[in-house]
Amino acid sequence: MDNLTHGLLGWAVGALRRPDVAPDSPERASPTDRAVLVASVLAAELPDLDTLLARGDAVTVALHAHRGLSHSLFFAPVVALAATLIARACFRGARWQPVLLTSLASVLFAHLLPDLWTGWGTRVLLPFSDARLSLDWTVVVDPWVTLPLVIGAGVAWRKRALWRKAVLVGFACSMAYVGARVAVWGALTRRVAQAYPQAEAVRVFPAPLSFSAWRYVARLPGSTLAAGDVTLLGAPREARQVSAPEEALPEDLRDVPTVREALAWARFPVVTVKPVGPDREVHIADLRYHLRGEPTLTFVVRVGPTGAVEDARLERGGSASELLRRWRGEPRAE
Structure with a gap:
């Protein structure tokens, strides 16, 4: 937090x-x-x-x-x-x-x-x-975790005699919200699991500024990942299936500490390797951060011929306007 x-x-x-x-x-x-x-x-x-x-x-x-x-x-x-x-x-x-x-x-x-x-x-x-x-x-x-705490702190500042009650009421409201999210997470996880009975693993992830709409990823047989969205009021909506074989990354790149760290972080990794002159650029995305099935968070590691890291950065899926366009489902700009 x-x-x-x-x-x-x-x-x-x-x-x-x-x-x-x-x-x-x-x-x-x-x-x-x-x-x-x-x-x-x-x-x-x-x-x-x-x-x-x-x-x-x-x-x-x-x-x-x-x-x-x-x-x-x-x-x-x-x-x-x-x-x-x-x-x-x-x-x-x-x-x-x-x-x-x-x-x-x-x-x-x-x-x-x-x-x-x-x-x-x-x-x-x-x-x-x-x-x-x-x-x-x-x-x-998550502003809905923080807001009750802020309001409680504000009341405590203005009404000193009631400071403890104000802080604890704000705390109770914040924890009630988290508890409601836990219940929603459990219900939606079961719903996605029912939609993918063949899945080896299913996970539901929170989406920014949303209580009822969540993202999900299901690991299917054959190194396939299914990504989509699910809400309290509807069935899971699959946006994309991605083939993500674990052997896609060469062993020498796996041994690079920075690459290894990014792979350890990614629970549903989508990995690509691109040649950049004499170097190789490793893109490690995690589908738990996706928008309509497209990753929005990717670690990019540029590895030189000797195995040294020449550059490493975090890409967040483009500019705010690009993310908004993708959220609306508009086609990619050429």
Whole structure:
């Protein structure tokens, strides 16, 4: 998820703890109360500091450097401890236990879980497994997850005596929306599976700014991928079938670390290799990001004759006008 959502979720996790001093009390909040809230927000934001340390080409940074060890269950206590130390340094006299426990809950439920429920996914099992896991419930930036949290924060700012109730109501509305998406995801997954009884695997993915319309990919026998759209009110509509044999990529290109990283990310890869002078350009798209069956997100890696990466970039399917034209189903411009 985006950093605004992470921070607001962290604040809500901190507000779940009953404060030592009631919000409507004329007394000032205790050091522990203030430290809990500050530490919860910090713990929800600190894992994304890995973006400041990222090094390498565009593909490696996007897929490997970010959402690395700082986003793992193994490292969560370290993040919580760092947030606790900072908060206690700001508020002397704050008690260790409530601040540390709330910080740990914030790392888990305000950062790792929201990243896990997006379509992009995260590697929560590092360093024991490099697998990128995803629940595919929302896109990375979903305004309907964030908006109730923002409204709750706004009410809390204007009505200080009701701040905790406002934050928790916004949090409850946001989580109810996520819960509804989980139910829709399950129902549509079953519907697509029924439409493709021969499929080896079926997956439904969120579409931007949409609650009822989702994308799907079905892996069919013979290394064929079927991509389309499905809504709450209709049957799956297939847009395209693609032949995607795993052996399409030469072994020497598979051994290039940047290419290997992109292949590990792509759950339904469509791979093409194009000669560019003496170099070869590897295009690795993933059909889970498609618009009417055409990939909208592709990692492009240019490999030189010696196997060195000459260039690596992420292509997002064209300009905004091009994506709009494809969404309308208009023919390609020649």
